[in-house]
Amino acid sequence: MKLNTSHPIFSAYKKNPKLFDEIFNKNGEVKQIYTKLFELYGGLSVEDFVNLNDKAKASFFNQGITFQVYSEAKQKEKIFPFDLFPRIIAPDEWQTIEKGAIQRSKALNLFLWDIYHDKKILKQGIVPVSLLSSSVNYLDQMMDLDPPGGIYNHVSGTDLIKHSDGKYYVLEDNIRCPSGVSYVISNRTALKRALFGVFNHYRTHSVTDYAENLLDILESVKPHGVDQPTCVVLTPGMYNSAYYEHSYLAKSMGVELVEGRDLYVENNFVYMKTIKGPERVDVIYRRIDDHFLDPFEFMPDSSLGVPGLFSVYRQGNVCIVNAPGTGAADDKAIYTFMPEIIKYYLGEEPILNNVQTYHCSKPDQLQYVLENIPDLVVKPVDEAGGYGISIGNRLTKQQIQEVKDQIKANPRKYIAQPIMSLSVHATYIEDSHSFEQRHIDLRTFTLLGKDKEFVLKGGLTRVALQKGNLIVNSSQGGGSKDTWVLKK
Amino acid sequence: MLARVANNLFWMGRYIERSEYIARYLNVNYFSSLDAPHPLSQSRQFVLRSMLFMMGQPVSDPDLELDEEEVFFDITFNEENPFSLINNVNYARDNANSSRDQMSTELYESINKFYHAVQNYPVEFFKKKGLYDFTVYVTEMTAVLRGKIRGTILHDEIYAIIMLGINLERATQIVRIINAKYNDAKLAKGSYGDAFRNSYEWTTLLKCGESYDMHRRLNKKAPNSISTLNFMLLNAQNPKSVMNCLNQVYNHILVLDSSLINDKSTVKFYIGKIRSEYEFKIATEIEDDIQENIDDLLNKLTIISQKIEEEYFNY
Numbered sequence: 108m109k110l111n112t113s114h115p116i117f118s119a120y121k122k123n124p125k126l127f128d129e130i131f132n133k134n135g136e137v138k139q140i141y142t143k144l145f146e147l148y149g150g151l152s153v154e155d156f157v158n159l160n161d162k163a164k165a166s167f168f169n170q171g172i173t174f175q176v177y178s179e180a181k182q183k184e185k186i187f188p189f190d191l192f193p194r195i196i197a198p199d200e201w202q203t204i205e206k207g208a209i210q211r212s213k214a215l216n217l218f219l220w221d222i223y224h225d226k227k228i229l230k231q232g233i234v235p236v237s238l239l240s241s242s243v244n245y246l247d248q249m250m251d252l253d254p255p256g257g258i259y260n261h262v263s264g265t266d267l268i269k270h271s272d273g274k275y276y277v278l279e280d281n282i283r284c285p286s287g288v289s290y291v292i293s294n295r296t297a298l299k300r301a302l303f304g305v306f307n308h309y310r311t312h313s314v315t316d317y318a319e320n321l322l323d324i325l326e327s328v329k330p331h332g333v334d335q336p337t338c339v340v341l342t343p344g345m346y347n348s349a350y351y352e353h354s355y356l357a358k359s360m361g362v363e364l365v366e367g368r369d370l371y372v373e374n375n376f377v378y379m380k381t382i383k384g385p386e387r388v389d390v391i392y393r394r395i396d397d398h399f400l401d402p403f404e405f406m407p408d409s410s411l412g413v414p415g416l417f418s419v420y421r422q423g424n425v426c427i428v429n430a431p432g433t434g435a436a437d438d439k440a441i442y443t444f445m446p447e448i449i450k451y452y453l454g455e456e457p458i459l460n461n462v463q464t465y466h467c468s469k470p471d472q473l474q475y476v477l478e479n480i481p482d483l484v485v486k487p488v489d490e491a492g493g494y495g496i497s498i499g500n501r502l503t504k505q506q507i508q509e510v511k512d513q514i515k516a517n518p519r520k521y522i523a524q525p526i527m528s529l530s531v532h533a534t535y536i537e538d539s540h541s542f543e544q545r546h547i548d549l550r551t552f553t554l555l556g557k558d559k560e561f562v563l564k565g566g567l568t569r570v571a572l573q574k575g576n577l578i579v580n581s582s583q584g585g586g587s588k589d590t591w592v593l594k595k
Numbered sequence: 596m597l598a599r600v601a602n603n604l605f606w607m608g609r610y611i612e613r614s615e616y617i618a619r620y621l622n623v624n625y626f627s628s629l630d631a632p633h634p635l636s637q638s639r640q641f642v643l644r645s646m647l648f649m650m651g652q653p654v655s656d657p658d659l660e661l662d663e664e665e666v667f668f669d670i671t672f673n674e675e676n677p678f679s680l681i682n683n684v685n686y687a688r689d690n691a692n693s694s695r696d697q698m699s700t701e702l703y704e705s706i707n708k709f710y711h712a713v714q715n716y717p718v719e720f721f722k723k724k725g726l727y728d729f730t731v732y733v734t735e736m737t738a739v740l741r742g743k744i745r746g747t748i749l750h751d752e753i754y755a756i757i758m759l760g761i762n763l764e765r766a767t768q769i770v771r772i773i774n775a776k777y778n779d780a781k782l783a784k785g786s787y788g789d790a791f792r793n794s795y796e797w798t799t800l801l802k803c804g805e806s807y808d809m810h811r812r813l814n815k816k817a818p819n820s821i822s823t824l825n826f827m828l829l830n831a832q833n834p835k836s837v838m839n840c841l842n843q844v845y846n847h848i849l850v851l852d853s854s855l856i857n858d859k860s861t862v863k864f865y866i867g868k869i870r871s872e873y874e875f876k877i878a879t880e881i882e883d884d885i886q887e888n889i890d891d892l893l894n895k896l897t898i899i900s901q902k903i904e905e906e907y908f909n910y
Contacts, residue, residue: 168711169704169707169708169711170700170703170704170707171692171695171703171704171707340696344693345689345692345693350692353696354695354696355696357696358695358696358697363596363597363600363696364600364696365597366599368599369597369598369599379597380597380598380599381596381597381598382596382597382598382601382752382756382851382907382908
């Protein structure tokens with residue numbers, strides 16, 4: 108395609124009136140918060156922009172901020188596509204998000220304590236027992252175990268969208284090993300390098316304080332009797348798709364990045380193998396899944412974990428972050444009870460909206476789902492990364508039948524929600540050399556420690572790069588944007 | 596520092612250094628052979644054999660006709676050949692990857708950039724006319740990497756371990772070059788006086804170690820076997836000499852092992868012993884039986900490396 112470099116970068120922008128555009132209002136005018144940015148970008152020619160875009164890409168590649176895509180014959184390094192047009196969130200809007208994210212994290216923490224202790228919420232019938240008894244992520248081993256500081260979900264990633272009604276909705280809570288925070292920081296770095304001039308016109312919150320807050324949180328949940336805890340980040344290794352993030356977090360906290368084989372258990376303590384012999388480890392921020400943590404307790408053939416780790420944890424001599432078994436609370440079936448969970452433990456109304464959800468495990472709702480598949484999104488409750496999702500209005504008749512059969516075969520496995528319309532944001536599309544509307548979401552990062560809480564002022568705005576696509580996960584070809592939270 | 600990470604950093608240092616010596620060996624031998632005085636030194640076949648010998652893949656069949664492009668490709672970009680330059684760079688970057696939280700962003704970025712540049716180098720261009728450009732690029736990048744190592748990370752245990760790797764590898768490569776060139780000198784003798792001692796190959800040897808000009812400055816005459824062995828093995832002021840490497844290795848091991856009691860089982864003691872031995876060697880003694888001295892030295896360098904692994908990386 109030959110480049111016509113003279114026309115301004117926004118000239119081909121088509122606005123679909125059915126979609127909620129973050130930049131333009133209903134009359135097609137630029138929203139006030141974006142005016143300055145729009146002026147600055149609008150002045151660039153396509154050629155200028157292509158240069159900037161290439162520079163940003165090279166910067167990511169050289170920094171080694173790449174990931175590997177699963178299920179490809181030869182694992183290939185890819186850059187997480189990065190869009191140079193930032194998303195801006197106004198201060199008051201952000202306040203709601205921040206308060207809501209903390210509220211959810213606290214409620215989930217109390218819920219986890221309850222389901223691994225007295226199970227009051229189940230006994231009182233507010234959340235059905237069957238949801239937990241059938242959950243593969245519920246760990247019997249965690250029963251009656253008190254995690255240090257009473258915290259389970261130290262790190263939470265909350266996925267939010269803005270619907271066509273202009274309101275934020277939570278799509279899911281990620282409280283196992285939510286990833287993506289390193290991209291928030293590297294996106295900011297890349298944008299600052301490429302377009303430093305634009306920052307002068309906005310008062311944006313910094314995102315570089317995440318690591319120091321994370322270390323604070325980790326140290327706040329140190330085992331009893333430890334004065335200066337030794338914290339580490341536990342990674343599955345350099346071939347993991349999120350390895351960059353693991354190394355970034357370790358480096359920016361100034362702690363060791365360990366693999367399972369670097370740790371061992373002796374006399375009820377965990378040690379790492381250093382060049383000067385063993386050194387005791389007190390807090391492990393683990394980035395491997397529960398089932399790989401300890402072959403003695405969980406999957407016996409796991410080589411990623413540390414034999415005996417769980418028994419040390421049970422003794423209270425090491426803290427595992429996030430606690431094992433948090434997956435019982437972040438699956439898509441529990442999600443639908445979040446309003447009730449928040450009310451039950453905190454006595455508050457939920458600050459952030461939940462999407463109306465139909466449980467295929469309930470016969471009446473199952474019936475509704477089966478009859479209305481074209482208007483619904485059907486999701487398996489226990490899959491991560493956007494896998495296994497069916498979007499009703501994209502399916503052929505035959506595919507609808509297949510989905511129905513799948514649901515009928517295993518109703519507990521599925522939930523359905525109305526098709527939410529994610530808001531759109533101007534995004535640079537390489538193939539057409541212009542900005543186009545693309546769907547976005549937002550992942551926020553919340554930290555919860557003993558008497559401490561923190562929400563990163565910013566977040567990962569993920570973009571579905573394919574036209575019309577609603578799935579923003581990086582494993583499904585999504586990209587991301589720098590996200591500015593403005594100061595008051 | 597984690598034992599595993601120390602192991603990775605040690606080998607990262609070794610592979611960076613090894614890449615440099617492979618590249619320079621190709622460059623120097625190829626280009627100095629073009630107008631070498633001895634007809635054998637000028638022969639393509641002779642040079643290609645020398646290259647493969649240096650890579651540890653000597654050709655034993657005297658009649659085998661080697662193909663220049665094939666040999667170049669095999670040594671540089673053939674990923675199926677575990678010793679190839681590209682694999683060395685891959686290993687260096689793999690090792691950097693698994694310890695990247697320990698190093699500066701600047702150092703990691705340079706290694707990563709180097710890796711991508713080598714991965715994406717146009718191989719056909721290299722085969723036809725890129726030998727000079729590519730080998731010079733590699734040697735310059737390795738110098739940049741050493742600069743980043745020296746200039747951007749703390750001079751603590753991490754630095755000591757990387758430098759142990761670099762210096763042990765450098766000493767090993769220098770001895771291997773001496774070995775290869777000693778063999779070449781036996782075949783391509785000089786034209787005056789003691790033919791072996793005055794072979795042009797001693798000049799090539801010095802150039803392979805980036806030491807020709809400094810040798811000239813020190814000795815003010817064309818190199819011969821004695822002056823070359825002296826300069827490359829025993830002259831502590833020459834940063835490329837084995838003596839200098841052993842001194843550095845000793846200084847860096849002191850960072851890891853500061854115990855005052857000289858425990859004879861430690862690698863520190865062993866390094867000190869070899870270092871002292873070479874401090875009092877004489878070049879003519881070495882020349883009396885070059886091959887045996889080379890074998891003995893290579894063996895001792897291997898033992899140092901093994902002992903470092905046993906003492907610090909065993910986990």
